[in-house]
Amino acid sequence: MSDFPEIEKTLASIEASPQVLQALRDLHTQALSEVPFLGGNGPTTGALDKFVALDPDKCALVYLLLRSTQARFVVEAGTSFGLSTIYLALAVGQNAGLRGSDGKVIATENEPTKAAKAREHWRAAGDEIEKWIELREGDLRETLKSNLPDQIDFLLLDSKFPPQDRKEVWTPLALPTLTLVHPRLKIGAMVVADNTTMAADGYKDLTSYLEDPANGFKMTTAPYSGGLLIAVYIGKKTS
Numbered sequence: 366m367s368d369f370p371e372i373e374k375t376l377a378s379i380e381a382s383p384q385v386l387q388a389l390r391d392l393h394t395q396a397l398s399e400v401p402f403l404g405g406n407g408p409t410t411g412a413l414d415k416f417v418a419l420d421p422d423k424c425a426l427v428y429l430l431l432r433s434t435q436a437r438f439v440v441e442a443g444t445s446f447g448l449s450t451i452y453l454a455l456a457v458g459q460n461a462g463l464r465g466s467d468g469k470v471i472a473t474e475n476e477p478t479k480a481a482k483a484r485e486h487w488r489a490a491g492d493e494i495e496k497w498i499e500l501r502e503g504d505l506r507e508t509l510k511s512n513l514p515d516q517i518d519f520l521l522l523d524s525k526f527p528p529q530d531r532k533e534v535w536t537p538l539a540l541p542t543l544t545l546v547h548p549r550l551k552i553g554a555m556v557v558a559d560n561t562t563m564a565a566d567g568y569k570d571l572t573s574y575l576e577d578p579a580n581g582f583k584m585t586t587a588p589y590s591g592g593l594l595i596a597v598y599i600g601k602k603t604s
């Protein structure tokens with residue numbers, strides 16, 4: 366048990382081995398205990414030791430969406446210490462296992478120290494997690510340019526930087542990521558982006574793109590803390 370009731374509630378929403386549950390409990394506890402990052406001069410200055418992780422209830426939702434849609438090919442923009450990635454890999458592995466087929470989570474991180482930590486965390490979570498993840502290190506605007514799966518079922522946009530001050534989150538990577546992945550999204554694929562209400566200004570270009578009927582998306586915003594945008598790719602109109 367942890368000191369945070371929201372962690373146990375989230376862990377009760379997923380199917381996982383005791384090893385994975387313990388890894389998640391430990392990581393969520395560390396993430397929820399960290400002092401929020403509220404300043405800095407550059408995009409990641411001062412944030413290298415911070416999880417800036419997806420909240421537990423959002424992780425539960427993402428896991429359940431992946432299970433309900435039987436998603437097997439997932440891209441995660443912004444991996445940090447790999448906490449949310451564990452949920453993605455857990456669901457992908459379970460979905461692939463049910464069909465006796467393959468699956469993959471493409472994780473992305475441009476900070477080498479964070480990438481190394483993420484690998485450690487996945488190792489601690491065990492083979493149920495680790496073997497489903499391909500971590501691409503470097504700027505995702507480069508690393509996602511090639512070798513994507515033919516069909517992508519789910520994109521998690523969480524490459525935001527920590528707040529530069531109390532009001533703003535810098536979110537310049539969401540749309541560039543989506544435009545790289547969009548050609549491979551299957552009909553029915555989901556795109557989930559975090560803190561879209563809190564950082565509405567930063568996400569303006571993403572939401573305009575999603576709202577443009579020519580791009581083939583429909584979306585809603587779930588009232589999780591900061592707002593969680595959920596878009597579904599319904600396909601471009603042919604006539």
Ligand SMILES: C[S@@+](CC[C@H](N)C(=O)[O-])C[C@H]1O[C@@H](n2cnc3c(N)ncnc32)[C@H](O)[C@@H]1O
Nearest residue numbers: 418419443444445448449474475504505523524
């Ligand atoms: C909000 S954190 C991700 C948290 C993670 N999804 C989780 O829930 O545990 C955002 C991460 O995106 C990374 N990032 C920022 N810009 C990036 C870029 N251009 N390419 C790859 N990763 C980037 C940051 O280093 C940071 O670790």
